[in-house]
Amino acid sequence: MLSEAKLMTIKINLLSMIATFVMLMTTMAVKANPVDGILSDCMACHAVSEPSEMTLDERMKRIGPSLFYAGNKYQAIWLEKWLQNPTRLFPAGVYYGEHTVVTDEGDIVLETDLVTHPKLDQQQAQEVTRALFKLKANSEIVADLEVGEIKKVSQRMGSLNFRKFKGCASCHQDAEGDGGVSGPELYTAFERFQLTYLISYMQNPQAWEPKSLMPNQHLKQKDVEKLVGYLKTLSEDKP
Amino acid sequence: MNKLAIVLVTLACVFSSHSQAEPMSGKKLYQAYCAQCHGMEGDGYGINVEFMEVLPRDHTDTEEMSSRTDEDLFKVIKFGGKSIDKSVLMPNWDSILTDDEIDLLVSHLRVLCCEIEEE
Numbered sequence: 001m002l003s004e005a006k007l008m009t010i011k012i013n014l015l016s017m018i019a020t021f022v023m024l025m026t027t028m029a030v031k032a033n034p035v036d037g038i039l040s041d042c043m044a045c046h047a048v049s050e051p052s053e054m055t056l057d058e059r060m061k062r063i064g065p066s067l068f069y070a071g072n073k074y075q076a077i078w079l080e081k082w083l084q085n086p087t088r089l090f091p092a093g094v095y096y097g098e099h100t101v102v103t104d105e106g107d108i109v110l111e112t113d114l115v116t117h118p119k120l121d122q123q124q125a126q127e128v129t130r131a132l133f134k135l136k137a138n139s140e141i142v143a144d145l146e147v148g149e150i151k152k153v154s155q156r157m158g159s160l161n162f163r164k165f166k167g168c169a170s171c172h173q174d175a176e177g178d179g180g181v182s183g184p185e186l187y188t189a190f191e192r193f194q195l196t197y198l199i200s201y202m203q204n205p206q207a208w209e210p211k212s213l214m215p216n217q218h219l220k221q222k223d224v225e226k227l228v229g230y231l232k233t234l235s236e237d238k239p
Numbered sequence: 240m241n242k243l244a245i246v247l248v249t250l251a252c253v254f255s256s257h258s259q260a261e262p263m264s265g266k267k268l269y270q271a272y273c274a275q276c277h278g279m280e281g282d283g284y285g286i287n288v289e290f291m292e293v294l295p296r297d298h299t300d301t302e303e304m305s306s307r308t309d310e311d312l313f314k315v316i317k318f319g320g321k322s323i324d325k326s327v328l329m330p331n332w333d334s335i336l337t338d339d340e341i342d343l344l345v346s347h348l349r350v351l352c353c354e355i356e357e358e
Contacts, residue, residue: 056263056271092286097270097279106284107274163292167328170276170287180287182275206334213272216334217319 036131038124042067045115050137059211060095063115065184066209070132072142073197079132082192083125086117091173091181095213109181141207142196148221150195151229155237158230166217166227174234183214190228190235198228265347268340272332281351293326304352312345 039048045064070079092109093099099113120128153161163169163179172186173179179186189198197208202224205212219227269281276285276295283297298304314322316336320329332341349355 056267060271092275095271096275096286100274100279100286102279106288107278107286109286165327167326167330170291170328170330179290180275182287204334215330215332217330218334 036134038127038131039067041118042128048135054211056211059213060097062094065090065094067132068135069137069208071134071136072138073193074132075191075194076129076133078188078192080125080129083120083128084122086119087188088114089184090114091185096182138208141200142194145196145200147195147199148225150225150232152233152236153226153229155233158226158233161226162230166219166223168227171214174230186231187234190231195228198231199224202227263340263343265343265345265350268336268344269347272335273344276328281348291328293328295329298348298351301352304348309345309349312348313341316341316344 035048042048042064047062047066047068050068051058093114096109099110100107101110159174162174168174168186169179171180171183173181174187176185176187193201201208202219203221204216205214206216269277270279274281274285276287276291277283277298278285278295281298283295283299285295288294296303311323315325315329317331317333317338319331320326322331336344346355
C-alpha cells in the first residue's frame with residue numbers, strides 16, 4: 001500500500017505536470033497569429049499559421065505554399081486579382097516529385113495531376129486579401145532591409161545572366177513555357193511580390209522557410225539587384 | 240528536487256514527441272533535391288533538363304561515376320559545379336544539407352552507379 005505521504009507527493013507531481021503542460025499550451029497559442037475564419041477553407045492545402053517546425057517529409061507533402069507570412073510577401077493588387085483568376089505558378093506543383101512520372105523519353109510532369117485552384121468572387125477576394133495581410137510572420141527579415149534603386153536590365157544581358165551565369169532558369173521560367181519547372185514561374189514575380197521579399201528571398205531562402213527547396217547561392221547584393229532588375233524588365237516590357 | 244525532475248521529464252517528453260524525426264535516407268534527400276535535374280532514377284533526365292545548356296551527370300553511368308572518389312562527390316555536392324571547374328548549373332547545397340546528409344547522398348550515388356549497398 002502507498003503511504004499517505006507518498007500519495008501526496010504523487011499528487012503534487014501530477015499537478016506540476018499539468019501546470020507545465022498548460023503553460024506550454026498557452027505560450028504556443030499566444031505565438032500563433034489570430035487567423036480569420038474566412039481562411040479556414042484554405043487550411044486544407046495551405047499553412048496559415050506558423051508551424052513550430054517542418055520536417056523534409058512535411059515539406060514534400062505540402063499541397064500549397066505557406067501563407068503565414070502573406071502580409072510580407074505579396075502585393076495586394078496582384079493577390080486580389082489572382083484569387084479571382086488563378087493562373088499556374090508552380091508548373092510541376094509545390095513539390096515536383098509528387099507529380100513526376102518516369103518515361104522512356106525522360107521524366108515528365110503529369111499536368112492533369114496538378115491542383116485547379118479554387119476561384120473567388122470579387123468580394124471574397126477582397127476579404128481574403130485583407131485577412132491574408134494580417135499574417136505578418138518574418139517581419140524581422142524585411143524590417144531593416146536596404147533596397148537600392150532597381151534599374152531595368154536589358155533583355156539580352158538579363159536573360160544571359162539568369163540562364164547561363166546564375167543558373168536560375170534550370171528551375172524557374174522567365175517566360176511562359178520557357179525554363180525549368182521545379183520552381184515557381186518568375187515572369188510575373190515583379191508584380192506578384194513585395195520588393196523586400198524578392199530581394200531577401202534570393203539572398204537567403206531558408207530565412208523565410210527553413211525547408212525551402214531552393215539552394216542559397218550566396219549571391220552578392222549587386223547580383224541580386226541585377227536579377228531583380230531583369231524581373232522588372234520582364235514585367236514592364238511584356239508583349 | 241524531485242518535482243523539478245518531473246517537470247524536466249515532462250518538458251523532454253513534450254519536445255521529443257514533437258520533433259520526432261523520421262529516418263533520413265540518401266534516397267529521400269535525392270528525391271527532394273537532386274531528382275528535378277538528375278532524374279527520379281538518376282539517369283540524368285530530370286524534368287528540368289529540357290531547358291538546361293549543360294546536361295546533369297548521369298548518376299547510373301558506372302564508368303564515369305567510378306572515376307570519382309567519395310571526396311570528389313562530397314565536394315561537388317557541398318560547393319557546387321563551380322568548385323570543381325564544372326558547370327554552375329550544378330548548384331551548391333552547403334546551406335541546405337549537413338555534412339552527414341551529404342555523406343548519405345554520396346552513399347546513395349554509389350548505389351545508383353554501382354549497386355553498392357547503402358550503409
